[in-house]
Amino acid sequence: VIRVSERTLLTLAFFLFVAACGAASLALGEVARLAPASVALVTLALIGVELFQAGRGRGGRRASSRHAVRKEPDRSPVAGRDELAMFAWLLLLPGFAMAGGLAFGLPVFLALYLRFRSRLGWTSALAAAAVLWFVLYGVLVLLLRVRLYEGLLRT
């Protein structure tokens, strides 16, 4: 089984994106493809250098020696759980925005986050949500007449 580190996965993600752009640019006309194809080619070569350095451990050693304290990621199980929880909440955010609209869905998200993730009491969570709702609906929509997305439930 080949174990690939998260750091290498990130580099590979860049590789896939750049390679896809490079391939897609080949289907474009001569003028439109010139710049993207050239950039993709050079970037792919640089990604090759980065992967080579990572493979030899040079890049990692150099980075860790220069940015020793701040840059080393926390790999503990607790950090892993927190990361998962944060990404789950991040995924919920557009869900609330799309369902209830920005003026109503976001305050609901805020209240739920403050109650269940930040462990605040319902009173504080709802008060914060009410302030956000006032800013979004009262100030932006009613006073400044900014058009906010209304959400699937309202439309």
Place this chain on the structure above:
Amino acid sequence: VETTLHAAWEGLQLVFSWPNILYPIAGTLLAMVVAFLPGLSGATLMALAIPFTLSWEPVPVMLTFGGLVGGATFMGSMTAILFNVPGSGPSAATLLDGYPMAQQGRARTAIGCAALSSALGSSIGIFILILLVPLMREAIVWFGPAEMLILTLWGLSTIASIAKGRMVRALIAAGVGLLLAFVGQDARTGEARFTAGLPALQDGLGFIPVVLGLFSVAEMLHLGVSRRATIAGRAGRGALTGSVREGARAVFQHLGLLLRSSTIGTVVGIIPGVGGTMASFMAYGHAVNSARGGGTFGNGDIRGVIAPEAAHDAKDGGALVPVLAFGIPGNESTAVLMAALLLHGLAPGRELLTSGLTLVFVLIWSLFLSNWITSIVGVLCARPLSYLTILRVQVLTPIILTLVVVGAFIADGRLVDVFVALGFGALGYYMKKHDWPRMPLIVALLLGRAFEVNLHVTQRLYELGRLDLFQRPIAMGLLLLTIATILMPLIRRQARSVPS
């Protein structure tokens, strides 16, 4: 010159007369409150204000709009320093060192420094603008596609300054940024590139959503995972060190940098279509390259706040030149301003610069006053604002995330931008976690399109025999500056390694 000075004096009297003085003050304070929301730029505020001002006389309109531009500009930097949330594109350069200062508990120092730098920067910009008023029409034609191409190259060369020993990764990030800049219709052929068939991407990726994602969302994810108690590290007022006075003193210690950055801002502001974001990054790159001893840029070096702030606010003065002289808006704010001028029967050009010169100075002085008001209010609010950095991270995170979603949407009114911001947030989180520089991606995304278009036009002019680079002194000067910017970090590294 005599006519200009007379008009300047008349304009000054009009601004400081009663009740006219209330307009820029109200405009500035309104902009400062509203612009605390990311994405609500001066341009958005002015666009919202146009319907309310249709029945007004031109003088109050000029006064109000000057106030709105100045107020919104400064507040974008406040949120960048306090929460890593750039309120507008140009503020993105300020967060590079401003936010690390807040993390060290030195938010007050950063705010004080930013306030004074922006006030002095805007004053220098306006002083240069007043000097340029008689020369406006001549000044603008000095810049052609070749100069703009080299200017974008200069902007891209700042990546070398930001890389800090991670050159390969910085260049990869820049490559990715350039490819992202090519998303949307090709400016010359109209061909759709990398849009995946989505109509929402025909106009390209929005800059604000990408910046908000890469920095603000990523930072909130990082804070949520890192179990850091507050942005300043610890809870309680004891976590806050530094003072506004310390920030102000630093500005006077680096007056040369302030002056040079303001000049960069004004010159870049004059050139239509280049914008304040580029001015900020170029000034930041200049600060890094000109720093003695290398500095601690990226980790809370105060010069990294002075340079972009001065350039950012000085740019507003310069950006008025092409609008007033030719009716060519240099950025979003001046585009809306021009629309407002036209709606009030004021056509930019020779007419406005002769018979309407007093009105031009009303706008200039209003901008000047607004920048000083924002700085004074900023200094007065530095202490209470700094307390936001000792709020519990678990409380702050969802508030910032919701504001980012609103900011991403408001910037262009597109729902897809919310997903762009959150997607780039995830990418930014992993880039930060694994020590990939994010700023090169932003710089390249910002300049990619302008670089491609100007390269094409310059190439065509050269092929047609209409361009001789050696006959264009400004282009040659900019080229030398670009080469110096690229070589400077290498020379410095070489010089440092020799004694060791």
